[in-house]
Amino acid sequence: MMKAYAQEVLEVALASGGDFAEIFLEDTRSSRMQLLSQEAESINFSRLHGAGIRVFVGLNPVYAYTNETDREGLLRCAAQVASAVRDQKKTVLTLPPFVSPQLPAPDCIVLAPSSVESKKKLDILRAADAAARKVSADIKQVSCLFLDTEQDVIICNSEGLYVEDTRTRTRISCTAIADNGKEKQTAHEGPGASMGFELFKQRVNPEETGRTAAESASLMLSAPMCPAGVMPVVIDGGFGGVIFHEACGHSLEATAVAFNLSVFTGKLNQKIAADCVTAVDDGTMPHEWGSTRIDDEGMPTTRLTLIENGILTNYMIDKLNGRRMGMAPTGSGRRQNYSFTPTSRMRNTFIAPGKDDEDEMIKTMGDGLYAKKMGGGSVVPATGEFNFAVAEGYLVKDGKIATPVRGASLIGKGADILMKIDRVGRTMTMSQGMCGSSSGSVPTNVGQPMIRVKQMTVGGRAKE
Amino acid sequence: MDLNTFLDTLFTEAGKAGLEAAEAYVIEDESFQAMATNQEITKYSSNLTKGLSFRVKAGGRIGYASTEAFDTDAVGWLIRHAKDSALLCEDTSEQFIYDGKEKNVELKLEDETGEPDEKLKFVLDVEKTAMEYDKRVKKAGYNTIVTGKQTVRIVNTFGMDKQYTATHGVAYIMPVATDGDSTVTGLDVQVRRGFTGLDAKALGESAAEDAVSMLHASPVPSGQYRAILHHRALADMLEVFSAAFSAENVQKDLSVFKGRLNETIAAPSVTLMDDSLLEDGIGSRPFDAEGVPGGTHAVIENGVLKTFLHNLKTAKKDGVKSTGNASKASYSAPIRVATTNFYLRAGDTPYEQLLKDMGDGLLIKQLEGLHSGADSVSGDFSLSAKGFLVKDGKIERPVEQITVAGNFYQMLKDIKAVGSDLTFPQGSFGSPSVDVGKLSIAGN
Numbered sequence: 001m002m003k004a005y006a007q008e009v010l011e012v013a014l015a016s017g018g019d020f021a022e023i024f025l026e027d028t029r030s031s032r033m034q035l036l037s038q039e040a041e042s043i044n045f046s047r048l049h050g051a052g053i054r055v056f057v058g059l060n061p062v063y064a065y066t067n068e069t070d071r072e073g074l075l076r077c078a079a080q081v082a083s084a085v086r087d088q089k090k091t092v093l094t095l096p097p098f099v100s101p102q103l104p105a106p107d108c109i110v111l112a113p114s115s116v117e118s119k120k121k122l123d124i125l126r127a128a129d130a131a132a133r134k135v136s137a138d139i140k141q142v143s144c145l146f147l148d149t150e151q152d153v154i155i156c157n158s159e160g161l162y163v164e165d166t167r168t169r170t171r172i173s174c175t176a177i178a179d180n181g182k183e184k185q186t187a188h189e190g191p192g193a194s195m196g197f198e199l200f201k202q203r204v205n206p207e208e209t210g211r212t213a214a215e216s217a218s219l220m221l222s223a224p225m226c227p228a229g230v231m232p233v234v235i236d237g238g239f240g241g242v243i244f245h246e247a248c249g250h251s252l253e254a255t256a257v258a259f260n261l262s263v264f265t266g267k268l269n270q271k272i273a274a275d276c277v278t279a280v281d282d283g284t285m286p287h288e289w290g291s292t293r294i295d296d297e298g299m300p301t302t303r304l305t306l307i308e309n310g311i312l313t314n315y316m317i318d319k320l321n322g323r324r325m326g327m328a329p330t331g332s333g334r335r336q337n338y339s340f341t342p343t344s345r346m347r348n349t350f351i352a353p354g355k356d357d358e359d360e361m362i363k364t365m366g367d368g369l370y371a372k373k374m375g376g377g378s379v380v381p382a383t384g385e386f387n388f389a390v391a392e393g394y395l396v397k398d399g400k401i402a403t404p405v406r407g408a409s410l411i412g413k414g415a416d417i418l419m420k421i422d423r424v425g426r427t428m429t430m431s432q433g434m435c436g437s438s439s440g441s442v443p444t445n446v447g448q449p450m451i452r453v454k455q456m457t458v459g460g461r462a463k464e
Numbered sequence: 465m466d467l468n469t470f471l472d473t474l475f476t477e478a479g480k481a482g483l484e485a486a487e488a489y490v491i492e493d494e495s496f497q498a499m500a501t502n503q504e505i506t507k508y509s510s511n512l513t514k515g516l517s518f519r520v521k522a523g524g525r526i527g528y529a530s531t532e533a534f535d536t537d538a539v540g541w542l543i544r545h546a547k548d549s550a551l552l553c554e555d556t557s558e559q560f561i562y563d564g565k566e567k568n569v570e571l572k573l574e575d576e577t578g579e580p581d582e583k584l585k586f587v588l589d590v591e592k593t594a595m596e597y598d599k600r601v602k603k604a605g606y607n608t609i610v611t612g613k614q615t616v617r618i619v620n621t622f623g624m625d626k627q628y629t630a631t632h633g634v635a636y637i638m639p640v641a642t643d644g645d646s647t648v649t650g651l652d653v654q655v656r657r658g659f660t661g662l663d664a665k666a667l668g669e670s671a672a673e674d675a676v677s678m679l680h681a682s683p684v685p686s687g688q689y690r691a692i693l694h695h696r697a698l699a700d701m702l703e704v705f706s707a708a709f710s711a712e713n714v715q716k717d718l719s720v721f722k723g724r725l726n727e728t729i730a731a732p733s734v735t736l737m738d739d740s741l742l743e744d745g746i747g748s749r750p751f752d753a754e755g756v757p758g759g760t761h762a763v764i765e766n767g768v769l770k771t772f773l774h775n776l777k778t779a780k781k782d783g784v785k786s787t788g789n790a791s792k793a794s795y796s797a798p799i800r801v802a803t804t805n806f807y808l809r810a811g812d813t814p815y816e817q818l819l820k821d822m823g824d825g826l827l828i829k830q831l832e833g834l835h836s837g838a839d840s841v842s843g844d845f846s847l848s849a850k851g852f853l854v855k856d857g858k859i860e861r862p863v864e865q866i867t868v869a870g871n872f873y874q875m876l877k878d879i880k881a882v883g884s885d886l887t888f889p890q891g892s893f894g895s896p897s898v899d900v901g902k903l904s905i906a907g908n
Contacts, residue, residue: 027533036716039554042528045545046796049533050513063509067532077512084508084580118552141717177718177841184720184842228686228867228906259501261605261640263647341509376836382605382640382649385865387833387848409837409846409867411906438606457683459846459867459906 005071006156007095009053012078014158017087018055018062020319021078022157024296025051025069026338029114030149035125037141043118050338053077057087059324063341098162103300107287109168111197113148120197121146124172124206132176132210136218140179142210147171147192155298163298169289169443170199171432174210178217185406187216187373187391192432192443194287203287216373216392219404226393226408226460232368233410233456234361234396234423239374239431241350241446244279246379247386247414252281252306252314253332254321254344255438256382263384263415264312272312273418276354279307281316283331283347289432290347290444297333297342304330306349307418318344336440343439350447354424361423361452363399369408369458370394370401376433377410384414409459417453425449467492467514470534471619474542478520478621481543483550485521485561487620489753490514491795495612496580500587501604510580515795518542519561522550526559530796560754560776564624568750568757569741573630575658577611586635586664593668594639598676603640605649610634611659618755628750633659634891635667641675648864650675651830655746655891677852681862683907684853690825691868691903692818694851695887697831698895702736702806705872706893707840709736709763710789710801711778718841720873721769729769730876733811736764738773740788740804747805747892754790754799761787764876775801807894811882818883818899820857826905827852827859828868843873866907875900 006023013021028048034041051074052065062084066077125144132142148170156162171192178185189212191204200206235243248264256262264272273279283301285291295301297319304314317325318333321344334345362370375389390408394401430447465473471488478486492514499507517530520543527550531538578586591604610633617627636653652671654662693701708719721729730736740758742748751757754776762770774782775790778801791802819827828851838845846869853860883896 033552039556040552041555042798043549043552044528044530044796044798045549046530047533047538047541049531060505061508063507065509065511065513067513067515067534069533080510080512084510118548122552179717186839186841228869228904230908259506259605260603339511339513341507376833378833378835380649380832382603382638383647385832385848387837387867389833389836389846407844407846407869409833409848409869411848411865411867413865457865457867457906457908459848459869461844461846461869461904 002154003098003162009074009078010095010158012075013053013055013081014093015082016085017090018057018085019091019093020056020158022054022155023051024338025154026151028149028151028337030147031113031118033118033121033125033146035122035129035144038129040122048337051077052338053081054341055081055085056320057085061320061341065338093158095158096160098156099160100162103293106293107194109196112168113150113170113196116197124200128172128174128206128210131207132174132214135211135214136178138178138180138218138221139176139214141177143175145173157298161298163294165294167194167292168196169194170196172204172206172209174213176214176217178221180221183221185217185221187213187220189213190432192289194289194291220392220406223404223406226405226458228458228460230455230457232365232452232454233458234365234368234370234450234452235374236372237425237427237429237447237449239446240371241430241448242374242377242433243388244351244448245346245349245446246377246388247384248418249346249349250379251384251414252316253346254315254317254325257315258321258324261382267312270312271310272415273307273310274421275310276424277307277310277418277421278305278352279350280305280352281346281349285348288348288445295331295333296335297329299329299331299333301331301347316344316346318342334439334442336442340440345437345439345442346435346444348430348445350428350430351424351449351451353426353428353449356423356425358425358450361425361450362396362401365396365399365452367398368396370396371410379414386414387411407461411457411459417456420454421451422454423452425451465534474539475621477539478543481547483520483522483547485621487519487561487618489517489519489792489795490617492615493612496577496583497608497610498584498587499608500591501607503588503591505584517792517795518546520546520550521559521561522547525550525553525555527553528798557777558780561620561622562624562755562776563622564626564755566757571741571748571750573628573748575631576660577613577631577633578659583609583611583659586662589664590635590637590668593665594637594672597669597672598641600641600643600676600679601639601672602642605638605640607637608635624755626751626755630749631658632746633657633662635662637667637671639672639675641679643679646680648675648678648681650678653890657744678850678862678864681850681864683865684863684905685908686906688902689905690822690901692822692825692827692897692899694827694829695885695895695897696889697828698808698898699889699893700831700834701872702808702895703893704834704838705840705843706803706806709773711772711774711782712801714772715778715781720843725769727769728767730764730767731879732767733882734764734767734876734879735762735809737761737809738763738789738803738806742805745805745892746888747803749804752788752790753792756786756788756790758788758804773801773803775799803892805892805894807886807888808882808896810884810886810896813881813883815883815885815897818881818897819854821881822854822899823857825854826863827854843871845870845872866905869904
């Protein structure tokens with residue numbers, strides 16, 4: 001329907017100048033259900049609906065968004081944008097007719113979320129909850145969440161692009177709390193994919209999700225505190241990849257690079273990591289949590305090698321920052337929803353499989369820390385300083401995994417750590433997360449094989 | 465449809481759907497955001513939105529659905545989904561849609577939000593000030609101004625129809641300073657009632673000073689250190705650990721304070737307030753998300769745990785009155801419990817005196833990674849920190865690349881002195897600087 005008046009809206013947006021205009025229209029239905037204390041505690045359905053209109057004047061963007069997406073609403077929004085455009089040259093664009101580009105076939109969705117009864121979704125949570133509670137008498141509380149979304153988008157622009165897409169995602173999350181009367185420990189698992197309800201037939205076993213979270217919480221409850229110090233650290237695959245995501249990935253986004261706010265600005269084709277490190281950001285992996293067929297600027301997503309054998313080969317670039325950097329966009333423009341302007345973001349980001357034997361890297365590490373599961377973290381892009389919680393850690397003594405420890409965190413600078421990786425294992429696994437940045441919270445995968453860092457600062461609370 | 469027509473249609477249709485009660489919570493939002501980098505406007509956004517959350521009672525249970533589309537389809541969709549949500553819900557605790565008969569306090573929550581051109585000048589000025597403050601300031605990241613005007617309206621089948629409008633103005637900048645091989649970032653944030661309260665010069669200068677003061681920072685050796693938490697660091701911590709005082713978390717067994725009302729849980733110098741009526745408080749509002757009037761509550765008074773924070777549901781469970789802390793994380797989120805203006809009351813020790821009394825130790829100015837490295841259930845934290853080494857009560861040198869670890873609830877008991885410098889660094893969480901005794905530090 002919008003196609004009939006989209007050209008008119010773009011023209012109004014460009015009425016006082018500007019050299020590019022774009023409409024992003026979205027209608028998203030989501031459900032969010034929580035099971036707590038074995039009861040369906042809150043069930044919430046929501047429908048997000050709105051459009052954002054963006055104009056570039058060279059490197060200066062102007063944006064406005066609205067919920068009123070009929071012709072009048074969009075024209076009002078476009079006029080709002082035009083009123084803020086300051087274009088000395090008063091560029092007058094002639095808009096080409098819309099062309100819908102040839103896109104790869106969409107991932108097949110078997111059971112669309114809106115076609116599945118809410119009761120069945122709750123049953124998935126009940127299965128996870130029951131499995132978690134079976135693990136130990138210490139598991140006193142379990143909280144499970146079911147989330148699914150179907151996002152319809154239309155993206156069109158003054159270059160003649162007109163594309164539509166639907167993004168379907170389903171995820172569960174299980175938080176288990178172990179409690180021995182004196183102390184509490186929480187652990188979390190949250191698998192998901194770009195799939196409908198078939199996720200639970202094809203990829204995710206809810207019982208396993210619940211059990212894994214509960215086992216970790218229960219184990220950590222009795223674990224002593226981790227000692228502090230500088231030591232070799234082995235970080236396991238899956239969510240261990242959060243270290244690369246936070247400490248390096250964000251610094252390779254054009255958002256940081258274009259403004260020279262990244263330690264990796266100007267380092268293209270230079271060595272920034274140890275030879276054994278190859279890292280990839282791939283938005284094309286079928287059904288993966290961070291994948292999309294097109295990005296939020298309407299461009300097909302790509303597979304990007306960020307680092308190849310230690311050499312920096314690519315940044316993740318969106319349209320506007322591409323102009324700033326004089327480089328082509330990489331299909332990396334993403335946003336949480338229409339209320340954010342898109343910017344360069346990660347999709348599925350991982351350290352590629354290497355050649356090292358997982359057992360050997362622990363055997364030869366001497367005394368150190370084995371971080372089996374990482375928690376979340378944060379980073380300052382300008383300096384690459386990071387901070388991660390270790391959700392499940394083990395002390396390694398003389399090359400042998402000795403005791404589980406809790407309360408550990410890893411800190412350092414991304415650029416230093418990349419150079420200090422001395423082992424990369426053979427099997428890469430990924431985990432799902434929500435990544436927050438200037439264009440909101442977007443689904444991303446983190447991943448890596450097991451890796452070893454020669455030396456890292458470990459924060460812990462054990463008394464000296 | 466316009467909002468009033470939509471509400472009329474919605475309630476008429478809801479009446480036919482066999483619901484016990486229904487309520488619409490509507491937010492209308494006018495927002496503006498601009499960012500400047502290298503004296504260019506790199507982000508500009510001006511928006512008008514509204515969202516409606518529909519809450520119904522059916523079979524004694526509460527259900528939710530929300531929409532941003534206000535067409536005829538949306539009416540049926542909301543009623544169907546809200547009813548579905550209520551019928552699936554298994555929360556058997558008594559739930560409420562409030563009749564709203566109590567009177568609210570009148571609060572002045574509106575200020576000028578500024579014209580676009582003066583706001584653009586503001587961000588350009590902040591950057592300029594920061595860069596000119598010290599030649600080692602090389603860049604100014606995330607230099608942003610945000611203003612907003614929000615009207616909250618609650619309409620329900622008990623005849624409640626009340627609303628308030630609040631404005632805000634927020635500005636922040638993260639300058640990057642470089643000297644030799646040392647690169648550091650600084651930060652300052654201003655959160656005010658409107659544009660008028662924002663000060664570009666003060667913001668630029670204080671953020672630049674925050675950055676250059678950290679140049680050539682290095683770790684300290686690992687060990688136990690005497691420590692003062694700067695008001696900025698402690699306000700951030702309060703935000704995380706305030707969860708333990710929510711009655712909702714207490715009732716769900718997610719708080720160490722369950723069953724400990726009227727016990728001494730902190731040093732006598734600790735009084736922790738939640739005040740939704742605080743003058744100039746950015747978290748202030750006349751009534752909460754259920755329409756219940758706000759109030760001033762001491763959560764901890766002189767070290768003694770006095771109350772948890774309640775909404776109608778948790779209050780009924782505990783047999784007390786709601787403290788007016790019902791909250792929605794966004795208009796579409798379900799009703800929970802949240803703080804309003806939450807702060808540690810100022811003590812009488814001036815900031816300089818805190819440092820003098822400590823003698824040797826660390827001043828922790830900033831904490832990173834709070835969303836992952838701090839566990840509000842257990843109280844454990846292990847966080848990347850920045851600050852200063854203090855010798856003989858004087859700042860000796862900047863410190864970074866350390867982690868500070870401890871347990872927040874134990875720390876509340878160990879507090880030695882509370883400063884007089886109460887500040888709300890990022891809005892609704894406030895704290896003075898505090899001498900917390902000993903903390904475990906991992907450095908080199």
